[in-house]
Amino acid sequence: xxxxxxxxxxxAVRLLIPRCTVLVESVRGRKSRxxxxxxxxxxxxxxxxxxxxxxxxxxKERYTEYKLIMNALxxxxxxxxxxxxxEEEVGSQAEERAKQEAEEHxxxxxxxxxEKVRILKLRISRFQKEKVxxxxxxxxxxxxxxxxxxxxxxxxxxxxxxxxxxxxxxxxLENVDQRIEEALDxxxxxxxxxxxxxxxxxxxxxx
Numbered sequence: 001x002x003x004x005x006x007x008x009x010x011x012a013v014r015l016l017i018p019r020c021t022v023l024v025e026s027v028r029g030r031k032s033r034x035x036x037x038x039x040x041x042x043x044x045x046x047x048x049x050x051x052x053x054x055x056x057x058x059x060k061e062r063y064t065e066y067k068l069i070m071n072a073l074x075x076x077x078x079x080x081x082x083x084x085x086x087e088e089e090v091g092s093q094a095e096e097r098a099k100q101e102a103e104e105h106x107x108x109x110x111x112x113x114x115e116k117v118r119i120l121k122l123r124i125s126r127f128q129k130e131k132v133x134x135x136x137x138x139x140x141x142x143x144x145x146x147x148x149x150x151x152x153x154x155x156x157x158x159x160x161x162x163x164x165x166x167x168x169x170x171x172x173l174e175n176v177d178q179r180i181e182e183a184l185d186x187x188x189x190x191x192x193x194x195x196x197x198x199x200x201x202x203x204x205x206x207x
Contacts, residue, residue, distance in 0.1 A: 171179050192203035 189203060192200045195201050
C-alpha cells in the first residue's frame with residue numbers, strides 16, 4: 001500500500017522519503033468513488049426544496065436587471081480604459097488635430113461670411129440695375145404711346161383738312177347747273193389703254 005500523509009507532515013516527509021516512493025495525501029471529508037454509502041444516509045431520498053413561483057419571478061427579474069447593470073458597467077469601464085489608452089498614445093496628435101480643425105473651421109467661416117457679403121452686393125447691384133432698366137422701359141413705352149397718340153391726332157387732322165378741301169368740290173343744289181356746264185365744256189375721254197409702266201399707249205378720239 002501507498003503511505004498516507006497529512007497536510008501538516010507533507011513538507012517534512014517529502015524531504016525524507018526517496019524519490020521513487022508514491023505519496024497519497026489524505027483529504028478530510030472527501031470520499032473516493034469506491035467508498036460505500038454512510039450508514040446515516042442509507043435509504044434516504046433526496047427531495048428538492050419547494051420553490052415559490054412568486055419568488056422565482058422576482059429572482060429572475062432581479063437577475064436580468066443585475067446582468068444588464070453589470071454589462072453596462074463592464075462596457076463603461078472598458079470604454080474608459082480604451083479612451084485613456086488612446087489618449088496616452090495619440091493624445092498630442094489628437095490635440096494638434098483638434099487645433100487644426102478649429103483653425104480650418106474658423107477660416108472656412110470667415111470665407112463663408114466674405115462670400116455672403118460679396119453675393120449680397122452683387123444681388124443689390126443687380127436689383128438696382130433691373131429697377132433702372134424697368135423705369136427706362138416704362139418711360140420708353142410711355143413716350144412711344146405719346147408719340148403714337150400725336151401721330152394719330154395729326155393723321156386725324158389731315159383727314160379732316162382733306163375732307164374740308166374735298167367738300168369745296170362736292171356737287172350741291174346751289175352749284176349743280178354750273179358743274180354740268182363745266183363738264184359739257186371740258187369733256188374727258190376715259191377710253192384708253194396703258195402699258196405695264198402705267199403710260200397711255202392708245203386712246204380713242206371723242207366724237
